[in-house]
């Protein structure tokens with residue numbers, strides 16, 4: 035059996051978390067807020083260490099590491115702290131007339147002990163933002179960061195316990211073996227972020243214990259560019275979304291479907307945006323990250339070589355895990371770059387006749403995690419939003435929708451199920467318990483046997 039950072043075995047860790055849960059350590063809002071404040075303190079005190087770890091793992095520019103991991107975590111935690119009292123309150127609901135007199139209410143209770151499994155691309159944010167939801171909801175949690183981001187994983191394992199109560203949160207670093215050992219245990223919720231293949235493994239393991247799961251998966255997020263789009267803004271925002279973290283973002287625009295009349299000007303502006311962001315040689319830019327490892331680098335080279343006209347970029351250097359921002363025009367049907375999630379800075383641009391054709395193409399594939407539309411025309415916006423299904427939509431931008439805490443973030447169909455961020459995180463880790471209270475002073479014989487003919491007649495009339 036693998037050991038954890040606390041030298042306990044995994045079953046012991048889970049048993050201890052379950053035990054501490056029974057003692058009601060996180061019963062009060064004050065106790066939950068205290069843990070969340072400590073998480074904020076971790077993000078402040080360890081800011082430099084976090085940025086350094088992300089640079090070691092992903093060559094992540096300091097600005098991106100700060101914005102998308104440190105600030106994101108902090109604002110999720112602060113948002114939860116500011117709203118927790120309201121979220122924890124029982125909510126009164128109306129009850130049907132035949133139960134009169136009665137009162138109904140819904141009271142959130144913690145699901146229990148959660149397992150949070152994360153991927154490597156935002157290795158801190160994607161385990162600690164769900165943890166905010168777990169702590170806000172009153173759950174204890176095992177956090178399993180990705181082994182493919184070893185510096186961040188080591189940082190979490192060594193530093194987080196200085197801040198959070200070790201009876202409530204334990205970080206278990208490790209790879210497949212450790213995750214499998216964790217999945218053999220019974221949890222009350224498994225919150226998984228990663229790919230579809232492992233998502234299935236997680237769900238199978240969860241089924242053995244009838245444990246509910248939230249699956250935050252990936253896929254190919256399309257980006258539709260209408261003839262009415264502001265092309266300067268579209269190009270800037272598409273390139274930003276595609277090159278942020280070197281394209282290794284679950285909601286990166288995977289490919290562009292561009293209406294024929296604007297394809298040429300769009301390509302020019304996309305090339306212009308790449309040059310404006312990273313200069314003539316993005317390899318020299320400190321604002322452009324690296325591919326996580328050589329295996330993924332080789333995967334991207336294979337996608338590049340699978341077809342399509344290279345209209346920008348195309349250079350790569352495995353030793354440096356460098357992959358230039360690359361635009362591919364009209365890869366032939368069946369090319370791997372059109373079938374697989376790209377997860378890197380390659381942007382296929384596919385020509386379509388009109389937005390209706392773009393919608394048909396999107397609807398022919400699995401339902402994506404995000405869909406992007408660039409259009410100034412509101413009727414086009416209504417048409418696309420109303421006729422496609424995706425986890426979320428951003429109109430005239432990319433990625434940004436996931437930063438709004440009031441917008442639940444999650445997939446649909448093959449991109450996963452369940453959602454989080456803001457109140458949705460609290461809900462994800464809570465059981466919404468229904469309670470109906472009835473006084474005893476009114477108890478008509480009408481509802482009890484024997485069910486006489488008169489009662490049946492009255493029931494037909496009044497119920």
Ligand code: NAD
Pocket residue numbers: 151152153154155156160178179180181182208209210213214227228229230231232233235249250251252253283284285375377403445450
């Ligand atoms: P992954 O599925 O390979 O790994 C995720 C986690 O599962 C890791 O912690 C890993 O240790 C564990 N794991 C790997 N193999 C396992 C196995 N056989 N049994 C048990 N556990 C195992 O995902 P990844 O490569 O780290 O991340 C990339 C994927 O994640 C992409 O598809 C991306 O779109 C998706 N993603 C989704 C979101 C989202 O919010 N929806 C966010 C980021 C990434």
